[in-house]
Amino acid sequence: MKQTLLIIMAVLSFLGFKTPVQASIKKVAPTFWWAGMKNTELQVLLYGEDISSSDVSLTSSDVYLKEVVRQANSNYLILYLDLKEARPQKFDIVLKKGRKVTKVPYELKERIRRGTDIEGFTSSDVLYLIMPDRFANGNPDNDVIPGMLENKVDRNEQFGRHGGDFKGISEHLDYISDLGVTAIWLNPTQENDMKDGSYHGYAITDYYQIDRRFGTNEEFCNLVNEAHGKGLKVVMDMIFNHCGSENYLFKDRPQDDWFNFRSNYVQTSFKTASVMDIHASDYEKAIATDGWFTQVMPDLNQRNRHVARYLIQSSIWWIEYAGINGIRQDTHPYADYDFMSSWCKEVLEEYPHFNIVGETWLNSNVLVSYWQKDSKLAVPKNSNLPTVMDFPLTDLMSKAFDEETTEWSGGLYRLYDYHTQDLVYANPMNLLVFLDNHDTSRFCKNEEDAKNIVRYKQAITYLLTTRGIPQIYYGTEILMAADKSEGDGCLRRDFPGGWKGDKVNCFTAEGRTDLQNEAFDYTRKLLNFRKNNEAICKGTMKHFSICKGVYVYERKYNDKSVVVFMNGTDEKQTLSLVPYKEILPSSSVTDFISGKNVVLDEEITLDGRETLLLIF
Structure with missing residues (x-):
């Protein structure tokens, strides 16, 4: 039988008949989709050798081919499908070119989630920012992946890969949950197959693929599910402004207009004001x-509509696929304003309770406020971006707790004065507030700062009780120190104890110093208190001008309130309580920090740099 078949094939070949050959399809993006999405148009990008001149058809009876777009590069086909009537199914995209017929399997899955099921992060949350490569290495077997361009791990090299991964994060979710934060924000986790510096993740080479040195797509989903199981939300870092030069969309680009300046390198000024x-x-x-x-x-x-659709769909794909709770968008003002506005609008229409925070690294509250949804300064435009990052406040906090406070300048006056200008924000509660992150000097710039526990306690108290959504950078709770002048790699040092064989393990009380435990315990106490306090999570803020170097403010929700007295001087201060009677409903109250009873009669006395947290 086999011999007969070979003879028939030989005869057919002699007569000019050839067996159909499949084209090589290297990429399909997105790799699959879902029926029942609000936006019923789907872009499918196909990348394969010389496919653009193929005739295209579908084997589905209720998925319709709306448009076929051919690019200058013959290796691409961009299809737009109409899914209005589509049910969950598997079908083929059929490419026919002469005798060559290629069937590309595709699937529309049934939605597990509904848009309203996804809960975004809010002012009730505290985000814990993790750089996955530098937090913990749970699976050394994925440190080096054959074929990837950066193929070594060197923990002594600040700009090299160190081997942290999803399994390492998963193994320490109890630590994170016990600390009292309610969400984790992960620096970029998508594939970053660059020759060097790939550890930080900000040069994506495949928008639909998790970097395999962290784990697989499925392992990312598992991490999200595990986090949810421990009451932790997950925020995913995304980058729409740029990608990595090793991304196939750039190396073998569809057309030059997929990238600005027609794909020619021109340096940005960084002056997004x-x-x-x-x-x-x-x-x-x-x-x-x-x-x-x-x-x-x-x-x-x-501004290229195909680029725009590709990026928008990639974000929606991750939300639907993994069930993430938020996106932090890198370098938000560097991308096209109108596109970013449309992206935010479309995501929030699909997922009404979702949240997006944009990196708005600008030097004034006026400039930052322009980027927030419903900003009066942007009218008639609207960014549709719910949350912006309060970089100006970070800069003020880096100084405020070191200086002596007067009634008109320095120290805590900086914070009071800044908050008097919160009217520029459409929603001050939707500001991400933080002492430090992966791009700034750590709040403790050096070991001297790290030894000043009073400075740290005042700062973390303020961070967790002021308006907005607090974010803590991994290691801040154990007084990790670094100055940006040392290099960004130093800001992103490994968490002690995250690697097998580490001499110090700061994930445990036994592995921390007395001072680190004091900082950790204080932070943990405040975070777990905050989780259940609606006055801080949802309440209004009322504050008073600086008196004798003391800053006083109230957070209130319904009949519950929290009042903070913070002495910004090194000297003992005695204040008359007459100006504060409107926020002091009782004649005595317990201070949450010390546990002592505080009598609120005519005066109150605070020691140098003392902070009181009064709960009514």
Whole structure:
């Protein structure tokens, strides 16, 4: 029988008949989708050798081919499908080119989630920021992946890969949950197959693939589910402004207009204030938003409708696939404003309770406020971005707890004065507030700072009781120290105890020093108190001008309130309580920090740098 078949094939070949050959399809994006999404148009990007001239058809009876887009590069086909009537199913995308017929299997899955099921992070949450490569290594077997460009681990190299991964995070979820935070924000986890510096993740090479040195797509989903099981939400870092130069979309780009300056490297000025500057020249605006971060980070052109749809769908795919609770969008003002506005709007229409925070690294509250949803300063435009990052407050906090406070300057006056200007924000409660993150100096810049426990306690108390959504950078709770002048790699040092064989394990009380335990215990106490306190999580804020170097403010929700007295001087201060009677409903109250009873009659006395947290 076999011999007969070979003879028939030989005869057919002699007569000019050839067996159909499948084209090589290297990428399908997105890899699958879901029936029943609010937006019923689906872009499917196909990447394979010389496929653009193929005729396209579908084997489905209720998925319709709306549009076939061919690019200058013959290795791409972009399909737009109509899913209005589509049910969950498997079907083929059929490419026919002469005698060559290629069937690309595709699946529309049934939605497990509904948009309203996804709960975003809010002011009731506290985010814990983790750089996965530097937190904990749970699976040394995935440290080096054959075929990936950066193929070594060197923990002595601050810009090298150290081997942290999802399993390491998973193994320490109890530590994170016990600390009292309610969400984890992970620095980028998508594939970053760059030749060097890939540890930080900000040069994505495949938007639909988890970096295999962290784990698989399925392992990421498992981590999200485990986190949810412990009451922790998950925020995913995304980057729409640029990608990595090793991304196939750049290396073998569909067309030059997928990237700004027609795919030619032009350096950004980093001066994104020009976007909202009414006096800025067109040149300044263009070079800020269209210029590239570096030569190895090509700047995506979101004004290209195919680029825009590709990016939007990639984010929705991760929300639906993994059930994440939020997105932190990197370098938000560097991308096209109108595109980013449309993206936010579409995501929030699909997932009404979701949240997005944009990295808005600008030097004033006025400039930051422009980027928040419903900002009066942006009218008639609207960014649709719910949450912005309060970088100006971070800068003030880096100084406020070191200086002597007077009634008109320095120290805590900086914080009071800043809050008097909160009217510029459409929603001050939707500001991400933080002492430090992966791009800034740590709050403890050096060992001297780390030894000043009073400074730390005042700062963390303020962070967790002021308006907004607090974020804590991993290691801050154990007084990890670093100055940005030492290099970004130093800001992202390994968490002690995250690697087998570490001499110190700060995940345990036994492994921490007395001072670290004091900081950790204080932070843990405040965080767990905050979780159940609606006055802080949801309440209004009322504050008083500085008196004798003391800052006083109240957080109130319904009939519950929390009042903070914070002495910003090194000296003992005695205050008359007459100005504060409206926020002091009782004649005595327990101070949450010390556990002592505080009598509230005519005066109150605070020791130097003392803080009181009074619960009514």
